[in-house]
Amino acid sequence: MIRWVAISLLLIPSYGYAGDLNAELARIMRGRSGTAIVVDVGSGHLLAAYHPDVAARRLARPGSAFKPFTLLALLQSGKLSPTESLVCRRTLHVGKHDLSCSHPQTGPLQAASALAYSCNDFFATFGLRLSAAELQAAFENAGFASPSRFLPEEAVGFIHPARTDEERQLQAVGEGDMRITPLEMLAAYRWLALRRIASHEKSADKTVFAGLEQATTYGMARMAAIPEVKVAGKTGTPRADQGSSLSTALTSVSRSANRMALAPAVSAIPLRI
Numbered sequence: 439m440i441r442w443v444a445i446s447l448l449l450i451p452s453y454g455y456a457g458d459l460n461a462e463l464a465r466i467m468r469g470r471s472g473t474a475i476v477v478d479v480g481s482g483h484l485l486a487a488y489h490p491d492v493a494a495r496r497l498a499r500p501g502s503a504f505k506p507f508t509l510l511a512l513l514q515s516g517k518l519s520p521t522e523s524l525v526c527r528r529t530l531h532v533g534k535h536d537l538s539c540s541h542p543q544t545g546p547l548q549a550a551s552a553l554a555y556s557c558n559d560f561f562a563t564f565g566l567r568l569s570a571a572e573l574q575a576a577f578e579n580a581g582f583a584s585p586s587r588f589l590p591e592e593a594v595g596f597i598h599p600a601r602t603d604e605e606r607q608l609q610a611v612g613e614g615d616m617r618i619t620p621l622e623m624l625a626a627y628r629w630l631a632l633r634r635i636a637s638h639e640k641s642a643d644k645t646v647f648a649g650l651e652q653a654t655t656y657g658m659a660r661m662a663a664i665p666e667v668k669v670a671g672k673t674g675t676p677r678a679d680q681g682s683s684l685s686t687a688l689t690s691v692s693r694s695a696n697r698m699a700l701a702p703a704v705s706a707i708p709l710r711i
Contacts, residue, residue, distance in 0.1 A: 459476050460488070462486075463476065463486050463487070463488040464488060472488075473487075473488060473496075473620055474487070474489070474493075475487050475488075475490065475493050475620070477624065477628065479628055479631055482588065482625075482628065484588050484589065487589075490589055492620070493589070493621045494589045494591065494592045494619060495591075495592065496619060496620065497593055497595060497617035497618065497619055498617060498618065499612060499613055499616060499617060499618075500582070500612040500616065500618050500623060500674060501611075501613065501674035502612055502673065502674035503612060503672050503673070503674030505553060505561050505610075505611065505612060505674075506646050506649070506650060507576045507577070507580045507626065508561055508568070508576060508611075508612075509553055509645070509649065510576065510643070510646050511568055511576035512564055512565075512568060513642035514642045517564075517567040517568065518549060518564050518567065520549045520550065520641070520645045521549075522548065522564075523547060523548050524546065524547055524552070524557075524559065524563055524564070525546050526543075526544065526547060526557050526559045526560065527559050528543070530562060532562060532604050532607045533604045537558040537559075537562065537611060537613070539557055539559055541555035541556060541557060541657070542555070547560050549645050549649065550645055550648040550649035550652055551649070551652060551657075552649070553649025553650065553672075554649050554650075554652035554653040554655070554657030555653075555657050555658060556653070556657070556672070556673065556674075558611050561611045562610060564610075565607055565609070565610020565611070566603060566606055566607060568606065569606075570599045570600040570601070570606060571599070573597070573600060573606060573610065573614075574599055577595075577609075577616060578597070580630075582595045582597070582618045582622050582623075582626060583595055583597065584622075585621075586619075586621040586625035587625075588625065589621060592621055593619050594619075594622075595618035595619060596616065596617055597609065598615040600614060600615075627672075630643075630646070630647075630650075634647050634670070647670055650670035650672055651670045653670070653671050653673075658673050659671035659672060659673045
């Protein structure tokens with residue numbers, strides 16, 4: 439069984455950065471298996487990298503880190519309102535997949551709180567409202583089927599159209615017949631961050647980011663909280679084809695002076711299979 443952890447930081451130096459980013463990444467990743475990439479949010483310029491070949495070429499399921507994009511598709515299509523609620527049933531099996539929830543027992547969950555708690559029951563239930571074509575569009579619109587252009591010679595992710603209700607549920611929680619690279623995950627969360635600071639931010643974007651911010655306040659990404667910095671984050675644990683894995687996706691945004699001060703976006707891929 440393979441277990442892996444990696445950290446990729448998405449950073450814009452509004453306040454500057456003292457020191458060597460590559461050396462800092464090497465320090466952070468010491469003793470860990472994985473990859474880390476630092477890019478400037480605004481320009482997309484790569485600032486530092488640790489095992490960039492892994493980030494560019496290794497494909498894996500996105501896991502729960504895909505849920506913000508499922509939620510955005512549901513809200514944009516009008517197939518889910520921000521206030522529609524569901525009480526998590528905790529135990530969830532989709533075909534042969536055990537997707538039982540690990541978040542604390544709570545009352546009714548709405549869009550933002552369901553994302554904060556990464557509730558599989560919520561996303562598998564309401565994800566059925568999206569057609570196979572809509573799930574594929576959510577995947578592609580976020581850039582998961584396109585090169586990130588952070589590095590040359592990248593692999594490109596894919597999603598196969600869901601043919602059954604079970605397959606649509608699996609895709610809605612990031613566990614279906616879909617694969618992405620860490621660079622594509624980084625690019626997708628950069629895309630979300632840019633939408634967050636855009637002057638034309640839509641209601642759907644606000645709800646998604648509310649969920650990501652609440653995730654670091656009380657939800658499943660609360661260990662990523664940074665004192666006095668508003669952090670929006672998402673964790674994910676995709677099931678690799680060979681063994682298990684841990685992937686985390688984070689992005690933090692400061693809206694002060696309409697500038698993004700710090701935006702970590704994290705994804706992970708094993709070095710060995």
